[in-house]
Amino acid sequence: MNAPATTVVTGSSSRSILAAGIFAAMVGAAIVFATGFVQADTLHDAAHDVRHATGFPCH
Amino acid sequence: MFSRILTSAVLAGAAAGLIAALLQLVFVQPVLLHAELYESGELVHFGAESVVSAQQELGGINPVRDGLSIVFTMLIYTGYALVLVPLMALAQSRGAALTARRGLIWGIAGFVAVQFAPGFSLAPEVPGVAAADVGLRQVWWIATVLAAGGALWLIAFGQGLVAWAAAAVLLLAPHLVGAPEPAVFTGPVPTELGAHFAARAYGVGMAAWAILGALAAYLWARESAEIRASQPA
Numbered sequence: 275m276n277a278p279a280t281t282v283v284t285g286s287s288s289r290s291i292l293a294a295g296i297f298a299a300m301v302g303a304a305i306v307f308a309t310g311f312v313q314a315d316t317l318h319d320a321a322h323d324v325r326h327a328t329g330f331p332c333h
Numbered sequence: 334m335f336s337r338i339l340t341s342a343v344l345a346g347a348a349a350g351l352i353a354a355l356l357q358l359v360f361v362q363p364v365l366l367h368a369e370l371y372e373s374g375e376l377v378h379f380g381a382e383s384v385v386s387a388q389q390e391l392g393g394i395n396p397v398r399d400g401l402s403i404v405f406t407m408l409i410y411t412g413y414a415l416v417l418v419p420l421m422a423l424a425q426s427r428g429a430a431l432t433a434r435r436g437l438i439w440g441i442a443g444f445v446a447v448q449f450a451p452g453f454s455l456a457p458e459v460p461g462v463a464a465a466d467v468g469l470r471q472v473w474w475i476a477t478v479l480a481a482g483g484a485l486w487l488i489a490f491g492q493g494l495v496a497w498a499a500a501a502v503l504l505l506a507p508h509l510v511g512a513p514e515p516a517v518f519t520g521p522v523p524t525e526l527g528a529h530f531a532a533r534a535y536g537v538g539m540a541a542w543a544i545l546g547a548l549a550a551y552l553w554a555r556e557s558a559e560i561r562a563s564q565p566a
Contacts, residue, residue: 291419293334294334294419295338298338298415299419301415306409310409324409326361326459327365327402328448329451
């Protein structure tokens with residue numbers, strides 16, 4: 275399934291995808307953390323219903 | 334390259350998040366508002382002898398509150414997509430084919446990792462439930478999501494019994510260790526509402542994640558085809 279012959283993107287572009295991908299994932303995780311986890315009152319109140327409905331620990 | 338990932342992820346995340354938010358407003362929010370009547374003490378029930386009607390006036394749409402919910406749901410799903418698309422790109426670079434149909438499976442796997450796995454021990458919380466310290470629950474939640482995500486990756490792309498055994502360990506361990514639990518139960522909300530809330534939260538989450546996976550796979554497959562086309566042969 276992971277045979278190198280089927281690799282679709284090779285060489286330097288593969289590395290640039292990796293770097294961009296890691297950066298994107300970090301940005302994504304930061305967004306989820308800010309909306310789902312930060313306990314600052316304003317943020318908590320604004321995101322309250324979403325946190326409950328999306329299954330995050332809220333209070 | 335980052336802008337290409339960003340384009341796919343933001344489009345897929347915003348669309349799936351908008352659908353999730355609308356489904357939540359129709360199906361989850363009324364249960365939440367009903368539970369808040371008990372959380373605030375406006376309604377009180379006493380087990381089998383309760384005389385409180387199960388049908389309550391819930392107030393309908395609140396533009397500010399529900400508008401914020403829509404914005405934050407779209408943000409959360411965009412955050413999910415920004416993690417999902419790079420993982421799709423990684424799998425694709427190692428030979429996995431990517432189509433909207435396969436994206437459905439990615440989405441359902443995402444739902445299992447991010448909502449169902451932690452929810453197995455920390456059920457979706459209706460307002461007013463008793464719960465352990467929120468910081469401890471957040472740490473357990475993050476650890477469980479990472480473990481379940483790793484497990485699903487091993488099941489999908491790992492080879493051999495060792496990978497599957499490791500996946501089983503990763504799936505089971507957080508629940509054998511146990512989620513932080515409250516010392517006593519103090520929830521004032523009827524159990525019927527709590528169960529209804531959890532079921533609706535899961536149903537909406539699974540639908541939204543399936544849509545997110547299909548959209549993200551479709552959009553990223555298009556972007557990556559353009560990248561390939563722009564490369565010298």
